[in-house]
Amino acid sequence: MTDPGQGVEALMTALEAEYGDALVTAGGVSWLSVHHVPIRRLVTRVVRRLLDLDEVSTATVFGAAGDLVVAGGSTSLGYVAYEVSEAGLSFLLGHGEPGQLTPDGGELAVPVQPRLKVTDAPVCAVSWSSRHAETLLPVLSALAGQGVRSTVVDTASEADQRFPDTSEPGITVLRLPDGALDRDGEVPARSAFRHENERTVRVGQHEIGIGRLAWLAARLLVRSAGCTQPSWSATLYVEQWLDAVLLASHSRVLLCSNDTSPLGVLAVRAAERAAADTVYVQHGAWIEGQTSSHSQSSRHVAVMGARDVRAAQAQTRRPDARMYVVGQPRFDGLAQVDRLGQRAYLQRMLKEQTGSAPTRIVVWACQPFNEQRLLGQTEVLAEGLRNAKGGWGLVVAPHPAQNAETLSPLLDVLNGVPVALIGSEVGARGCLAGGDALISASSTCGIEALLLEVPVLELALPATRTLGLADHGAAWRCESSRDVARLLTRIDESPQTVRVPTAAKELICHRDGRSADAVADIVTQALSGSATPHHSAQGTDRR
Structure with a gap:
């Protein structure tokens, strides 16, 4: 083999x-x-x-x-x-x-029975990353607007990944006890x-x-590595704590954005023991090979686009699972993105760091790969940018898990290319709308760029998985520096030829500006015991 x-x-x-x-x-x-x-x-x-x-x-x-x-x-x-x-x-x-x-x-x-002060809430949500919070908060706000209370179980082990405190009536945030992980x-x-x-x-x-x-x-x-890799001892403690939360809150629906990582599995199984229904909201693009079949545990699975339905069906372990195409709640606000403001930011960064003002700007949504892989990607980008027509500049946008300083050595490889390095607190999400193109291997920012009609170049180098957007005509596959140069030149000379058809966008991510409401509808229907597929997911019901 x-x-x-x-x-x-x-x-x-x-x-x-x-x-x-x-x-x-x-x-x-x-x-x-x-x-x-x-x-x-x-x-x-x-x-x-x-x-x-x-x-x-x-x-x-x-x-x-x-x-x-x-x-x-x-x-x-x-x-x-x-x-x-x-x-x-x-x-x-x-x-x-x-x-x-x-x-x-x-x-x-030795698990310890946790002492909790929890109010009754029909919905219990679990979060341990900022991406989860950005996905779930709009849904919980929509539920609160309908008078449905929720308890958010925040299990983040890093301060900057915590679910934000909110004064919104109907949403209570409960944090995992210090030291539990x-x-x-x-x-x-x-x-x-x-x-x-x-x-x-x-x-x-x-x-x-x-x-x-x-x-x-x-x-x-043996050793605990935080919320994503708890030790067996931490696993036993968290399981008992989750059982206590669900018992005290009398929640009838568990809402999550990850049910395959350790805490997500524990939360969904705790909900099953409490006879609560389970709703999963896809928070980012699925990449082939990250999980095996039958690894997903939730009964209701809300995915971004029609192409995700087949993957969801393959990943579920439940014969009664139901699939819904709803888009992405955190993308509901993309229509309000300040394109001009983001363009001005990119231009300012390039001017301050290079002294030049390129007429075209490509944003690199960098990802936390190892040093060797990042170096290989940088070399391909550098050669492609040098050979592209149109006066291109590059803005390197670190992933939230990356320290911008660790990427500084890559700038030496980009000698001769106008390049600016921005902070991870901004990242690609905070500036991609101002670019003329976005390039990445498998960042979910590629889907945001697609919805904002920013051309996406998928960096498909050997042994690198991509989001597969190019397979559906929603991006352009770049396997070499020659591909990068050719596509950047095309974007500069004839941008109208790189527009993506509406059908391709819909396949990747449904967008109608009400994804949060659609997920809230699934939750309320689950509360009533009558959940049915969202209108855009007809034919995906697995009852």
């Missing part, structure tokens, strides 16, 4: 078959369900590394378990990138014995995981031991 995607699927399937019930929460949720996303990331990294290697050293003696899996920097907001060492790869292939799984001094996983602790690995398990799965030229892979994956459950 040499296809990375197939290798990942085969390993995840084998893990589930052999160890799906090795660890289960008090609420009956498997560790592989809760931690599906971080474990899949680790497995993906293992597969890619093994496919790149012909031989792996056969080390037979290991020290601590930490020698096998090493936590690196954050690759995207809230996530820790785990790297498998050479010793870890050797261990996976059947060589040697592991060290101790649980670090010395680890806190035992900092709980490190024991994983009962000796009894749950058998690294001597002889079952293997072939990936490339190598046979991976499933028992050893499970043992290695359990490393992610």
Whole structure:
């Protein structure tokens, strides 16, 4: 098996078959369900590394378990990138014995019954990122306007990702207790995981031991890495806390924007135990390969565009799931975007940082890839901009998870190109409406640009997934610097030829300015027990 995607699927399937019930929460949720996303990331990294290697050293003696899996920097907001060492790869292939799984001094996983002061609210929403908040707040405001109260469970582990305090009547924000996500602790690995398990799965030229892979994956459950990768101890605590919230609030509907990451899985399963209905709102574009089939848990799934319906149907684990095409609540206000103000901002940044005033401006919606990948993208952009006609300037817009200073070295590669680097607090979302084009690999900003009729260039370099907008005629695929130069020249010389048909936009993201109201309608119908598909989703009902 040499296809990375197939290798990942085969390993995840084998893990589930052999160890799906090795660890289960008090609420009956498997560790592989809760931690599906971080474990899949680790497995993906293992597969890619093994496919790149012909031989792996056969080390037979290991020290601590930490020698096998090493936590690196954050690759995207809230996530820790785990790297498998050479010793870890050797261990996976059947060589040697592991060290101790649980670090010395680890806190035992003893959940504590939380004390809560919660008012009754028919709707409970869960959020742990600013993107969730931007998606859910318009919906909750629409519900409040109908007299429907809601409690927002804010589980963010970073201050700048918290759900904002609001004085709006009918919306109460309840934050996870301090330290709840900092709980490190024991994983009962000796009894749950058998690294001597002889079952293997072939990936490339190598046979991976499933028992050893499970043992290695359990490393992610020892140390807590915040809201997106809680330890097993933190998982047990949060599950009990969520149960207490739903019991105290008497909520009948849970609303979320992520039901595949650990806290989303815990929230949806807690809602199921409380006999509450569940509504999911897609907060960003789905990228193929990020999750496996049957990983989505909510009963009602509100997606952005018609193309997302098929993915939603493939990802759901529920035979009674219903799909709705509603657009994106946080895009409802795009009609009020100040294009002239954003254009002036871009021009000012370029003038201040380069002393020049390019006639054309392309915004790069940068993403938190590793340094090598970012360097490769920069080199392609630099060459393309140098060869494009029209006097183009580049504005580099960091992702919220990126520090602008870390991108400064990339500017040296862009020598000879007018380039400005803006702060992540502005980002591409805060300025793309002022550009003549937007370029990115897989930023959801590409969809915003599409709706604002800003031409989108998808940077489709080797081993880089995109949003697939170009596949539907909604963007232009760039596989080389030549493609970048050609398309920028075309935008400059004949911009009318890059306009996207309305049908293509609708396929990507429905837009009528009332997405928040549409989701609110789904919630109120779920409260009454009579939820039906939104008008734009006829034929997607899975009853």
